[in-house]
Amino acid sequence: QQKLPNITILATGGTIAGTGATSTTTVGYTAATVGVQQLIQAVPELSKIANVKGEQVFQIASESMTNEHWLTLGKRVNALLAQNDVDGIVITHGTDTMEETAYFLNLVVKSRKPVVLVGAMRPSTALSADGPINLYNAVVVAGSRDAIGKGVMVAMNDQIHSARDVTKTNTSTPDSFRTAELGLMGYIQGGKAFFYRTSTRKHTVDTEFDIANLTALPQVDIVYGYANMNTVALDALVAAGAKGIIHAGVGDGSLAARVKPGLIAARKKGTIIVRASRVGQGILARNGEANDDELDFVAADTLSPQKARILLMLALTRTNSTADIQRMFYTY
Numbered sequence: 001q002q003k004l005p006n007i008t009i010l011a012t013g014g015t016i017a018g019t020g021a022t023s024t025t026t027v028g029y030t031a032a033t034v035g036v037q038q039l040i041q042a043v044p045e046l047s048k049i050a051n052v053k054g055e056q057v058f059q060i061a062s063e064s065m066t067n068e069h070w071l072t073l074g075k076r077v078n079a080l081l082a083q084n085d086v087d088g089i090v091i092t093h094g095t096d097t098m099e100e101t102a103y104f105l106n107l108v109v110k111s112r113k114p115v116v117l118v119g120a121m122r123p124s125t126a127l128s129a130d131g132p133i134n135l136y137n138a139v140v141v142a143g144s145r146d147a148i149g150k151g152v153m154v155a156m157n158d159q160i161h162s163a164r165d166v167t168k169t170n171t172s173t174p175d176s177f178r179t180a181e182l183g184l185m186g187y188i189q190g191g192k193a194f195f196y197r198t199s200t201r202k203h204t205v206d207t208e209f210d211i212a213n214l215t216a217l218p219q220v221d222i223v224y225g226y227a228n229m230n231t232v233a234l235d236a237l238v239a240a241g242a243k244g245i246i247h248a249g250v251g252d253g254s255l256a257a258r259v260k261p262g263l264i265a266a267r268k269k270g271t272i273i274v275r276a277s278r279v280g281q282g283i284l285a286r287n288g289e290a291n292d293d294e295l296d297f298v299a300a301d302t303l304s305p306q307k308a309r310i311l312l313m314l315a316l317t318r319t320n321s322t323a324d325i326q327r328m329f330y331t332y
């Protein structure tokens with residue numbers, strides 16, 4: 001079938017490939033057991049909308065995703081998209097870290113062809129499993145001409161989200177993936193993708209990041225803010241050699257009186273400090289709750305702590321200048 005788009009499905013595991021003891025088992029199932037060919041065979045409708053090929057890249061639950069997995073996956077995506085016989089890629093993935101993998105790829109994929117991440121909140125054996133319809137919809141998006149140049153996307157629950165702004169918002173329901181205030185990109189309905197909005201932030205071919213020759217990423221960790229916070233975790237991470245720390249602060253990234261000196265000391269030792277917020281929405285104001293100019297800190301803008309970690313790792317492959325890193329946080 002010549003006119004259909006050629007879509008490669010890269011399978012990495014997750015609940016979409018999970019199996020439970022009974023059809024009502026929606027918790028306590030085993031993730032990452034079903035192979036890519038079986039996932040494809042479960043949706044015979046795919047053959048009407050695309051020439052689909054499957055490839056098993058990993059078979060893991062996404063909570064076990066690592067930087068090394070990302071580098072392997074990113075290189076494979078770039079190699080496939082460089083081929084003339086590949087029009088788009090769908091990546092089946094666990095939902096726990098899907099937004100992180102999506103944002104990583106959004107920054108390192110060097111192609112305008114669509115890349116769509118998809119998963120499921122219910123295992124493949126469950127009543128009303130969401131995996132098959134989600135997979136069908138993801139292939140629709142990956143094969144859509146309207147999806148070209150829009151960066152890496154997440155297709156879940158009939159909705160299309162940008163990798164930069166989407167987040168998992170519910171531990172277990174199928175409507176877990178949301179872009180909240182910044183807005184979703186569009187919908188999938190009746191085998192068609194409908195787009196309404198895109199992020200204005202640069203991605204894919206327009207970024208300055210290149211993973212072609214990377215085998216590891218700089219160590220960047222997150223410290224979580226809370227009342228009664230102390231510097232035990234921060235100090236341990238810095239002592240363990242963290243090149244960057246994301247401070248997932250309360251509110252607008254406020255610094256607790258007894259934590260601030262630890263952050264200042266870490267910065268003096270060379271660790272890059274990025275202030276982010278645990279709140280989940282809104283701009284982290286530079287020079288707001290802390291004088292970033294004076295402290296030589298970076299503000300995360302609207303990125304969540306887990307996405308700020310990814311941007312900082314990639315930033316550190318290019319520069320150690322906080323001014324340059326801050327520019328990147330306002331660019332991507």
Ligand SMILES: NC(=O)C[C@H](N)C(=O)O
Pocket residue numbers: 013014015016031060061062063093094095096097119120121122
């Ligand atoms: N719904 C899921 O996919 C959750 C699973 N723990 C995973 O991320 O692999």
